Amino acid sequence: MTTDSWVNETLYAEWGQRFRVTRELARVKSDFQDIMVFESESHGRVMLLDGVVQITERDEFVYQEMLTHVPLLAHGAAKRVLIIGAGDGGVLKRVLQHSTVEKAVKVEIDGEVIRLSKEFLPGIGGDAWTDPRAEVIVGDGIDYVRTAPAGSFDVVIVDSTDPIGVGEVLFTEEFYANAARLLSDKGLIVNQCGVPFMQADELRDTNLRRAKSFADTWAYVAAVPTYVGGFMTLGWAAKDAALRQHDAATIRARAEAAGIAGKTRYWTPEIHVGAFHLPPYISENLSR
Template identity: 85%
Template sequence: MTTDSWVNETLYAAWGQRFRVVRELAREKSDFQDIMVFESETHGRVMLLDGVVQITEADEFVYQEMLTHVPLLAHGDARRVLIIGAGDGGVLRRVLEHRNVEKAVMVEIDGAVIRLAKQHLPGIAGDAWNDPRAEVIVGDGIDYVRQAEPGSFDVVIVDSTDPIGVGEVLFTEEFYANAARLLSERGLIVNQCGVPFMQADELRETNLRRAKSFADTWAYVAAVPTYVGGYMTLGWAAKDASLRAVPAEEVRRRAQAAGILGRTRYWTPEIHAAAFHLPPYIAENLSP
C-alpha cells in the first residue's frame, strides 16, 4: 500500500516497516499475486509480492548467497541443481557461479515476476538468463517435482513466499517426499523458513514435515536486514548428516575449486560453518 510517498509493509499483523518511494516502476496483478516494483530512497529497487518485500537491490546478496552457496558447497559435487521459485534470477545467477554445475533448472510459476525482474531489476540475475547451462521454465514447481526422474538432481533450492497463498504447497509432506525421491544419494534441499522470533510455528511445522522424508533436518541462519525480526532461518534437509558438518577449511577448498572464493559479500567459509550453530530460541523449534 502506498501512502503519500511511502510504502508500508505489514509483516506480523501489528508490526511492519516502511520505505520512502522515489519512483514507482511497476504495479501489476498477475494470475497469482499482486506485484509492485519501486525505486526506494535507501534500498535501491524493491519488489513486493502481495504487499510483502521479496527483494531489494541493497541487501539481496545476503539471502541469495546463503541460500545458494551453503547447500552447493556442503554437497561438494553438485552438478545438477533444481531451483523452485526465485523468479528474480538471483539464485540462478549464484548457482551458475559454481563452475562445476552442469545444469540448473529454474521453475517459477509466475512469468510476470520473471518479466518484471528482467525489466526493472536486471542486475539481480545479470547474464544468468542467457547461460547455456540454465533452463528456465514458467510452470508449477509442484508438478515438476512430482514428475521428475528419481535421482535426477543433487541439490534443490526453494525460494518461495511464506506458506500462504501461492507458496503454501511448497511446504507440504508430499512436496518433501517427492523432493527426496528426485534427489541423488547425497542430495539435499534448502528453503526459506521465515524469521523464527516471529514465525516459530513455521519453522517447527516445516521441520517436522521434512523429517518424514530426510535423515537429517536442521536449519541455518542469515541476517537479512530487510527481513525484519532477527535472524532468518533457511531450512535444511539432507540424506547425509555429514553434509552440514563440513569444516570451514574444507568449505574453503571447495569454494576455491568452484570459483566463488573472494566473490561474495556475506558468505565466507567461516560464516558457512557457523550458520548451523543456532541460538537456543531457534534450535528448540527443531527438536523431534
C-alpha cells in the same frame, strides 16, 4: 511514475516496516499475486508480492549467497541443481557461479515476476538468464517435482514466499517426499523458513514435515536487514547427515575449486560453518 509516498509492508498485522518511495516502476496483478516494484531512498529498487517485501537491491546478496553457496558447497559435488521460485534470477546467478554445476533448472510459477525482474531488476539475475547451462521454466514447481525422474538432481533450492497463498504448497509433506525422491543418494534441499522471532511455527512445522522424508534436518541462519525480526532461517534437509559437518578449511577448498572464492559479500567459509550453530530460541523449534 515519480512520487514521494510511503509503502507499508503487510506481513504482520501488529508490526512492520515502511519504505519511502521515490519512484513507482510497476504495479501488476498477475494470475497469482499482486506485484509492485519501486525505487526507495534506502534500499534501491524493491519488489513486493502481495504487500510483502521479497527482495531489495541493497541487501539481496545476503539472502541469495546463503541460500545458494551453503548447500552447493556442503554437497561438494553438485552437478544438477533444481531451483523452485526465485523469479528474480539471483539464486540462478549464484548457482551458475559454481563451475562444477553442469545444469540448473529453474521453475517459477509466475512469469510476470520473471518479466518484471528482467526489466526493472536486471542486475540481480545478470547474465544467468542466457547461460547455456540454465533452463528456465514458467510452470508449477509442485508438478515438476512430482514428475521429475528419481535421482535426477543433487541439490534443490526453494526460494518461495511464506506458506500462505501461492507458496503454501511448497511446505507440505507431499512436496518434501517428492523432493527426496528426485534427489540423488547424497542430495539435499534448502528453503526459506521465515524469521523465527516472529514465525517460529513456520520453522517448527516445516522441520517436522521434512523429517518424514530426510535423515538429517536442521536450519541455518542469515542476517538479512530487510527481513525484519532478526535472523532469517533457511531450512535444511539432507539424506546424509555428514553434509553439514564440514570444517571451514574443507569448505574453503571447495569454494576455490568451484571458482567462487573472493566473489561473495556475505558468505565466507567461517560464516558457512557458524550459521548452523543456532541460539536456543531458534534450535528449540527443530526437535523431531
